[in-house]
Amino acid sequence: MVKSAPSPITNRKPSKLEGIKENSNFLREPVATEILEDTTHFTENAVQLLKYHGSYQQDNRDNRTKGQEKDYQFMLRTKNPGGLVPQQLYLALDKLADEYGNHTLRVTTRQGFQMHGILKKNLKTAIATIVKNLGTTLGACGDINRNVMAPPAPFKNRPEYQYAWEYAQNIADLLSAQTGAYYEIWLDGEKAISAEENPEVKAARQRNGNGTIIHDNEEPIYGTHYMPRKFKICVTVPGDNSVDLYSQDLTLVVITNKKKQLEGFNIFAGGGLGRTHGKEETFARLADPIGYVAKDDVYDIVKAIVATQRDYGDRTDRRHARLKYLINDWGVDKFRTQVEEYFGKPVEAFKPLPEFKYHDFLGWNEQGDGKLFLGISIDNGRIKDEGSFQLKTALREIVEQFNLPIRLTPNHNLIFYDIEPDSKQAIQEILSRHGVGDDPSKIEPLVRYAMACPALPTCGLAVTESERAIPGILERIRALLDKLDLQKEHFVVRMTGCPNGCARPYLAELGFVGSAPESYQLWLGGSPNQTRLAQPYIEKLHHNDFESFLEPIFVYFKKSRKSKESFGDFCDRVGFDAIREFAATYEPQTADGANKSRHRVNLKAEVYSKLKEVAQSQGKPMTQLVTEALEAYFQNLS
Numbered sequence: 001m002v003k004s005a006p007s008p009i010t011n012r013k014p015s016k017l018e019g020i021k022e023n024s025n026f027l028r029e030p031v032a033t034e035i036l037e038d039t040t041h042f043t044e045n046a047v048q049l050l051k052y053h054g055s056y057q058q059d060n061r062d063n064r065t066k067g068q069e070k071d072y073q074f075m076l077r078t079k080n081p082g083g084l085v086p087q088q089l090y091l092a093l094d095k096l097a098d099e100y101g102n103h104t105l106r107v108t109t110r111q112g113f114q115m116h117g118i119l120k121k122n123l124k125t126a127i128a129t130i131v132k133n134l135g136t137t138l139g140a141c142g143d144i145n146r147n148v149m150a151p152p153a154p155f156k157n158r159p160e161y162q163y164a165w166e167y168a169q170n171i172a173d174l175l176s177a178q179t180g181a182y183y184e185i186w187l188d189g190e191k192a193i194s195a196e197e198n199p200e201v202k203a204a205r206q207r208n209g210n211g212t213i214i215h216d217n218e219e220p221i222y223g224t225h226y227m228p229r230k231f232k233i234c235v236t237v238p239g240d241n242s243v244d245l246y247s248q249d250l251t252l253v254v255i256t257n258k259k260k261q262l263e264g265f266n267i268f269a270g271g272g273l274g275r276t277h278g279k280e281e282t283f284a285r286l287a288d289p290i291g292y293v294a295k296d297d298v299y300d301i302v303k304a305i306v307a308t309q310r311d312y313g314d315r316t317d318r319r320h321a322r323l324k325y326l327i328n329d330w331g332v333d334k335f336r337t338q339v340e341e342y343f344g345k346p347v348e349a350f351k352p353l354p355e356f357k358y359h360d361f362l363g364w365n366e367q368g369d370g371k372l373f374l375g376i377s378i379d380n381g382r383i384k385d386e387g388s389f390q391l392k393t394a395l396r397e398i399v400e401q402f403n404l405p406i407r408l409t410p411n412h413n414l415i416f417y418d419i420e421p422d423s424k425q426a427i428q429e430i431l432s433r434h435g436v437g438d439d440p441s442k443i444e445p446l447v448r449y450a451m452a453c454p455a456l457p458t459c460g461l462a463v464t465e466s467e468r469a470i471p472g473i474l475e476r477i478r479a480l481l482d483k484l485d486l487q488k489e490h491f492v493v494r495m496t497g498c499p500n501g502c503a504r505p506y507l508a509e510l511g512f513v514g515s516a517p518e519s520y521q522l523w524l525g526g527s528p529n530q531t532r533l534a535q536p537y538i539e540k541l542h543h544n545d546f547e548s549f550l551e552p553i554f555v556y557f558k559k560s561r562k563s564k565e566s567f568g569d570f571c572d573r574v575g576f577d578a579i580r581e582f583a584a585t586y587e588p589q590t591a592d593g594a595n596k597s598r599h600r601v602n603l604k605a606e607v608y609s610k611l612k613e614v615a616q617s618q619g620k621p622m623t624q625l626v627t628e629a630l631e632a633y634f635q636n637l638s
Contacts, residue, residue: 014315017318020045020049024049027052031049035124040120041072041120054136055118056077059071059073060117075115075116076123077114077137078093078113078136082111082148082168083152083407083409084405085408086134086135089130089134090406093130094399097115099122100122101115103384105383107408109503110410111152117458138176138177139176142226144175145176148171148175149232150235151164151240153407154407156368157367158368159260160260163256167298171252174204174303175231178219179218180218204300207303209304210341210342228313228318231306232248232272233250234251237254238354243410246268246507246530247286247507248271249270249272249309250302251287252298253267253268262295264292265292265298266353267289267290267293268288269335273504277499285324285533286532291350292348292350304343308338313325355529356531358529360413361375361415362413362443372421375414377447381451383414389613398431402423404417411451412451446491449490450492452466452494453497464514464518466496466514469543470495477546484551486558492510493508496513498514499513499515506523506526509524509528509566510567515539516540519542522538524576527566527568527572552582553579556578557571611625
C-alpha cells in the first residue's frame with residue numbers, strides 16, 4: 001500500500017468546512033436558528049455543526065420511498081469519559097429511547113451511548129434531558145477531542161486503574177469545548193448543575209505554554225476553527241489494551257513507582273484507522289511512542305500535542321487531516337521537536353512497558369475492596385428487548401433496584417460495579433428471568449470478541465450491512481471451523497459497513513470492511529491483543545462467497561500453524577503470498593473424494609431473528625434447524 005503525502009498545502013485553499021466553522025460564531029449558527037424552524041431536517045451547514053453538539057442527521061434507508069422525502073431522524077451520542085454512566089443518567093437514557101428513539105440504546109466502541117431514531121422536533125428535549133441528568137453530548141462528534149477512553153475495570157486495590165479514570169476525566173474536562181452555544185441552544189442558556197472543575201485543570205486550560213492557547217478567544221485551546229479533524233485520546237495502564245491504545249491520536253499510559261504512587265505518563269501519538277477505498281494516500285496507522293512526562297506536566301504535554309495538530313494539521317484536505325498523517329509526513333523526531341517547543345522543555349525518554357494484552361472483564365469479578373463487579377456481554381452493543389431476550393428491561397431493573405454505577409467498555413459491553421456480595425443472587429435471578437447470561441464461558445468465543453458498527457439502515461456512510469449481518473456471518477464462520485475440525489479455534493472478528501473503521505477492523509485477526517453492497521474488503525493478520533495492524537487481503541468479497549474463500553485459508557492454518565499459534569499471528573508469519581499459493585491449488589473434497597460445493601439461501605431479517613432465537617433456546621446450530629425443518633417439509637410433500 002502506497003502511503004504518499006498529498007501535494008504541499010501552503011498554496012491550497014482551506015476546505016469548505018473550515019469556512020462553516022469560522023462563520024458559526026463558535027458553533028451557534030445556523031443550528032440555533034434552524035432548531036426553531038418547523039422542519040424535519042437541518043440544512044447542510046447546520047448538519048456539520050450539529051455534530052459538535054453530539055448529533056448526526058440520518059435517514060432510515062429501509063424506509064426510503066421514491067418521490068417522497070427521506071425518513072429523517074437523528075442519532076445522539078453521549079460523552080462519558082472512561083465509560084462512566086451515573087445511575088440517574090442511565091435511567092434517563094432508557095426512558096428517552098422509548099419516548100423519542102427506536103426503543104434501543106447502543107454502547108459505542110468509545111465507551112459512550114448512541115440513541116437512534118430521534119425526530120428533529122424532539123431533539124432539544126432529548127439533549128436537555130441528558131444534560132439535566134448528569135450527562136452531555138457536547139463534543140461527542142465533530143472536529144474536537146472526542147470521548148476520552150480508559151480501561152473500565154473498577155479495581156479498587158490497583159491504584160493505576162483509579163489514576164486512569166481520574167486523568168481520563170480531567171483531560172476530557174481540559175479539552176471540553178468552552179463555547180456557550182451548547183447551553184444557549186439546548187437549555188435556553190441555563191447551565192446545568194455540575195461538579196466543581198478541578199482547579200489544576202482550569203489553570204492548565206488558561207496557561208499559555210509557548211503558544212498553546214489563543215488569547216481573548218471563546219475557545220482558548222481550539223480557537224475559531226477548532227481542530228482539523230476529530231481527535232481521539234485514551235488513558236490506560238501498563239499491559240492493559242482494552243482501549244485499543246494504538247488506534248488513538250494520543251495515548252497516555254499511567255506510570256507508578258514501587259509504592260503504586262503516580263509518577264507520570266508514557267506518551268503515544270499518531271494512531272488512527274479511518275481511510276478511503278481506492279485512495280492509497282489514506283491508511284490505517286499505529287501510534288508511535290513519543291516519550292515520558294512527569295505527572296505535573298501531563299496537562300501541558302496534552303495541550304502541546306493538541307496545539308501541534310491544531311496549527312500544523314492539514315485543513316485543506318479532510319482525508320489528510322488527522323494527526324497520523326502529520327506524524328507520517330514529518331516523522332516522529334520532527335513532531336517531537338515541535339511538541340517540545342510548545343511544551344517548553346524536552347520530553348523525557350519513554351519508560352519500559354510490559355506487553356499489552358486485551359481484556360474484556362466479563363462475568364463476576366472481585367474489585368478488591370470486598371465488593372464485586374459484573375461484566376455483561378452485549379452483542380454489537382445493542383441494548384434491546386426482543387422476544388424472550390429482554391436485556392433492556394433487565395438492565396433497567398438492576399439499576400432501579402440496586403442503584404449501581406455503570407462503566408461502558410471499549411468492546412461495547414457494560415460493567416456494573418460496587419455490588420454487595422449478598423446482592424449477587426438477586427441480580428443473577430433478574431438476568432436469568434429476562435434471558436440474559438452472566439457467564440462469559442457460555443458465550444460463543446467468536447461472538448464474545450467480535451465487534452460491528454451500526455451501518456445500515458441509519459449510518460449515511462455505510463455501503464453495506466454490518467451490525468445486522470455479523471450474527472449470521474459469525475454463525476457461518478463457526479460452522480466452517482467445525483466442519484474443518486477446528487472446533488476449539490476462535491479469533492477476533494470485526495466488521496464495518498464502510499472504510500471509516502468505527503469498530504476498528506484494521507486491528508482484528510479477521511476484518512470485514514464494507515466495499516460495495518453485500519461485499520467486503522477482507523483484512524487478515526492483526527494480533528489477538530490488537531497490537532499489530534492487519535493488512536488487506538482481497539478488495540471485494542461477496543458475502544455469498546465467504547465459505548469457499550475462507551476454507552482454504554483455514555485449512556492452511558490448520559496444517560501449517562505452530563503450536564498454540566493464533567490465526568492472526570499465523571497469517572502475519574507466513575505472509576499473503578504463501579496463503580494465496582495454497583488457496584490457488586486447494587480442492588475441497590467430500591469423504592469419498594468427490595468435489596463438493598456449498599449452497600446458500602438468503603432469509604428475511606425477521607425469519608433469521610426468529611431462527612436464531614429458537615436455535616439459542618434449543619442449543620442447536622441454525623443450519624441444523626433449517627435442515628431438519630426442510631427435511632420434514634419435503635417428507636410431507638411426498
